[in-house]
Amino acid sequence: MQPRVGVVAGRRPLPVSDIDRAIEFYRDKVGFNLDHNTTNEHMHVAQLTPPGSGCSIVVGDLPAQSEMAPGSMRGLQLVVADARAAREELLSRGVEASEITVFDERDGGTFFGFSDPDGNTWAVQELKVRAGKPLIPAESRGRFGE
Incomplete structure (x- = not known):
């Protein structure tokens, strides 16, 4: 699964009640990369990014x-090249995901959803064009820790 953050429904960090639990969910179950996890006497902040994505989430x-x-x-949105494969991967990692819905047979019209442990919701959109034309080309991904 190569998810990409497609649409962010706001300019605020993702609101969670437990930062460590959110990190575990997004890193270990959804498959995001943990870019940094900074803790000191003033704060605890972490940034996570889907592999190959140009957009991150912050908790x-x-x-x-x-x-x-x-x-x-x-309404946060991930974009994947194959919704069925992405849904199966999330289910295999213990993420509860909705059934797939096809609103339009054309590319971009297939969706499913899931929520994080706090109830923040995500829509996962299938865009098959991303399989052959990823947002960040494979040769450029090394700089993102992949």
Whole structure:
């Protein structure tokens, strides 16, 4: 599975109640890369990125990161080349995912969804064009720790 963050429904960090649990979920179950995890006496902030994506999520406990209630982010979107394969991979990792819905037979019209442990929701959109034309070319991915 090569998910890409396609649409972010806001400009705030992802609101979670437990940063370590969120890191474990997004890294170990969804498959995001943990780019950094900074903890000191003033803060705990982590950034996670889907492999090959140009967009990341951030979780943390700075004041700006506490403005939204945990689980209140709705409609974040991942883009995958094969929705069925991505759904099966998430299910095999213990992520509860909805059934696949085809709104339109054309590319981009197939979706399923899942939620993180706090209830933040994600839509996963199938864009087959991403299989042959990824957002970040394979030769450029090394700089992102892949």
